[in-house]
Amino acid sequence: MATARTRAPLAPLLTALVALPAFGLDNGLARVPQMGYNSWYDLECSDAMNESTLRRIADRLVESGLKDLGYQYLNLDDCWAKSRRGDGTLVADEAKFPDGTLKPLADYVHSKGLLLGTYTDRGEQTCAGRPGAARHEELDAKTYAAWGIDYLKEDSCNASGDHLTAFMEYGKMRDALNATGRPVLFSLCGWKSWYAPMGSTLGNSWRIGPDDNNWQGVLQNIDIMNGLETYAGPGGWNDPCLLLSKKTTGEAIMTELQTRAQFSMWAVLAAPLLISGSVLNMSAETLATYSNKEVIQVSQDPLGRQGRRVLGGPVAEGTGNVFARPLADGSFALVFLNSGKEELNVTCGKECFGTLGLSAPLAARDLWAQQRLPDLQDLSFTALLPPAGGHRFLRVRKSADQMTWI
Secondary structure (H helix, E strand, C coil), X not given: CCCCCCCCCCCCHHHHHHHCCCCCCCCCCCXXXXXXXXXXXXXXXXXXXXXXXXXXXXXXXXXCCCHHHCCCEEECCCCCEEEECCCXXXXXXXXXXXXXXXXXXXXXXXXXXXXXXXXXXXXXXXXXXXXXXXXXHHHXXXXXXXXXXCEEEEECCCCCCCHHHHHHHHHHHHHHHHHHCCCCEEEECCCCHHHHHHHHHHCCEEECCCCCCCHHHHHHHHHHHCCCHHHCECCEEEEXXXXXXXXXXXXXXXXXXXHHHHHHHHHHCCCCEEECCCCCCCCHHHHHHHCCHHHHHHHCCCCCCCCXXXXXXXXXXXXXXXEXXXXXCCCEEEEEEECCCCCEEEEECHHHHHCCCCCCCEEEEECCXXXXXXXXXXXXXXXXXXXXXXXXXXXXXXXXXXCCCC
């Protein structure tokens, strides 16, 4: 959950870098962007956000084949916690989690070969007014470890917007998690781009913009991501928010075309892949989108380089763009995207390919059509794209090089 974006200058962070303790996250996790499910857009704070539903979602992640593709985290968002006991220990909402803890759910999720994540806030209260972590970081971290929690998202509602204060507060939870000895992926949710330069010292991922909410929000966060690529890499990732599709209620947040376009962009931007649409009522087309092994391979590429814009301008303004990401085998992943209101030809020519150090001829593969394309002899490729999310996803490299396409 988030407030409106404020893109702050990064220069003041130099002072913060000196002032902060010289500690970092040391959990060995997120060597590639994390994959899984997050309950927020699907269930929000509805009555359906309960242990029974979450067990069914765990079952479905396995049955659908998503688990075997790498979607290993089942993450609760806000509205699971209710109160604290006299000793300060967190209590889950008994109306939704009958034992008053998340341990039975964690045990069930683990029995399915999955990992369980949960949610807190660095303030006194979460965004929905549930107990926050302020002044309880050590106790909460021990509680999460005892319950078997594997992932923690910490929000920033009801907390200071001062940069150094935010870093210090996130550092408290980071250190508390480290002290438990249990590897817990730590996901910061501060909604601002100024977390990026400090992100890898604090967590495994850090939100760089507001909740995406809809297609326009997706585009806004793509624009924020561009320029932050130097801060991402194995162990820590810029996070442009969750993957959108359709809620359990059947309400569609985006079109199927836009869901696939977002998935393509998140892969080329090395963003966490956290499905926040319905898993229980997922359409066949959305399941096919999230199951594309070639796109997932780009996302999980071990080189760990985030892609960048090589053609175009702000996507939120409705333009044609090309984003490119270098991969460990020497190839490049390219997404051609039309965010405008009219059909558009988007061309990556000599200058566009040249910024990547590429020269003709190039071997190319279309990752959604899952087919090899004719070699690019003149170092140019044009994609005719429909409006509002039209896209092509290519993987290219020198045609003289050996390449085993999936």
